Amino acid sequence: MPDEISPTRTSPVAIVGAGAVGTALARRLVTQGHPVQAVLSRTADSAQALAERVEAPVDSDDVSALPSDVRLVLLCVPDDAIASVAERLATVDxxxxDTIVGHTSGAHTAEILSPLADRGAATLSFHPLQTFAPTTPPEAFENILVGVEGKASAVAAGTALAKTIGARPVELTAESKALYHCAAALASNGLVALMAVVEEVFAAADVDAPAVDLVAPLVHQTWQNLKEDSPERSLTGPVARGDRATVESHLDALSDAAPHLVPLYAALSTEMTRTAVRGGHLDSATAEEVLQMLQKPLQSSSNSPDSTGALH
Known part of the structure; x- marks a missing residue:
C-alpha cells in the first residue's frame, strides 16, 4: 500500500465486532463525522443492532459481506479471536x-494480522487506553491515549484516526507493546484488585460498609495529588515517614487476620520505600531498615509451597 494513501474522515469504515469496544468506537466515529459503512459481527442480531444505531447500510454475520469501497477495517473482537477473523477476512475478494486493517487489542501487535498483510493490506494495532462496558458513551474516547503500532502508512492513518475521535495517539514499537499493555493492566485491573483487597481488610476489621464508599474521598484526593505532582512527591503515609512501628503493626495485624495478604502488603510497601527514597522522604539508612523489615514476609512467600493464599 503506497505510503501516501490513507483513509480520510469521509472514507467508509467497517467495524468487525459489535461488543463494548466496537459499539463505543462506531458511535464515536459517527459523532465525529466518520461514516460507518458496515458492521460485521459473530451474530446477525448484534450486527444489525449496532448497524441500526450508527445508520450503517450493511450488517452481517459473514465477513464476505465487507463492502468493496471500505478502506479502513477495524477488528474490535476478543484477543483470542483476532487471528481467526483475520484469516477469514483474508479469503474475501x-x-x-488499498485498505488499512487495524485491531483494538492492547496485548497483540499488528503481526497478528499477517494473513491480511500477505494480501497487501497495511496492518495496525490501534489500542484505546480505556475500559469499556456495554453502556460506555462515545465521549469516553475524549483525551484518552491510543497506542498505535504497525506499518508506517497504517500508523499515520491510525494517528489521524485517534485525533479524529478526540484521543491522543502515541506511537509504539512491536517490542514495547507488551510493557505498554502491562502498565495499562496494572493501572486499571490492578486498581480493581487492590480495591478488592481493601474491602477484604475492612471486613476483617468488622467495618461493615462498601470499601468504595469508605475510601472514595481518600482516593479522590490522592488522585488529585498525582494529577498535580509526581508519585515521588505525592507519596504520604507511614512508609514515606519511615514509621517502622506502624508498618510492623500492619504486618502483625494482617498475619493474624489475613496472612495471605502479607506478601502483597510487603511488596507494595517495598515499592513505596523506593518511591520515598527517590522523592527525598527517606534517607538511605532508614529506607534500609524498612526494607529489611519487609524482606522476611517476601522471602517466606517465595519459599512457601502454596503461594495461592486463600482463594475464596
Whole structure:
C-alpha cells in the first residue's frame, strides 16, 4: 500500500465486532463525522443492532459481506479471536492493497494480522487506553491515549484516526507493546484488585460498609495529588515517614487476620520505600531498615509451597 494513501474522515469504515469496544468506537466515529459503512459481527442480531444505531447500510454475520469501497477495517473482537477473523477476512475478494486493517487489542501487535498483510493490506494495532462496558458513551474516547503500532502508512492513518475521535495517539514499537499493555493492566485491573483487597481488610476489621464508599474521598484526593505532582512527591503515609512501628503493626495485624495478604502488603510497601527514597522522604539508612523489615514476609512467600493464599 503506497505510503501516501490513507483513509480520510469521509472514507467508509467497517467495524468487525459489535461488543463494548466496537459499539463505543462506531458511535464515536459517527459523532465525529466518520461514516460507518458496515458492521460485521459473530451474530446477525448484534450486527444489525449496532448497524441500526450508527445508520450503517450493511450488517452481517459473514465477513464476505465487507463492502468493496471500505478502506479502513477495524477488528474490535476478543484477543483470542483476532487471528481467526483475520484469516477469514483474508479469503474475501477485496482491494486489500488499498485498505488499512487495524485491531483494538492492547496485548497483540499488528503481526497478528499477517494473513491480511500477505494480501497487501497495511496492518495496525490501534489500542484505546480505556475500559469499556456495554453502556460506555462515545465521549469516553475524549483525551484518552491510543497506542498505535504497525506499518508506517497504517500508523499515520491510525494517528489521524485517534485525533479524529478526540484521543491522543502515541506511537509504539512491536517490542514495547507488551510493557505498554502491562502498565495499562496494572493501572486499571490492578486498581480493581487492590480495591478488592481493601474491602477484604475492612471486613476483617468488622467495618461493615462498601470499601468504595469508605475510601472514595481518600482516593479522590490522592488522585488529585498525582494529577498535580509526581508519585515521588505525592507519596504520604507511614512508609514515606519511615514509621517502622506502624508498618510492623500492619504486618502483625494482617498475619493474624489475613496472612495471605502479607506478601502483597510487603511488596507494595517495598515499592513505596523506593518511591520515598527517590522523592527525598527517606534517607538511605532508614529506607534500609524498612526494607529489611519487609524482606522476611517476601522471602517466606517465595519459599512457601502454596503461594495461592486463600482463594475464596
Amino acid at each position: 477485496h482491494p486489500w492493497a
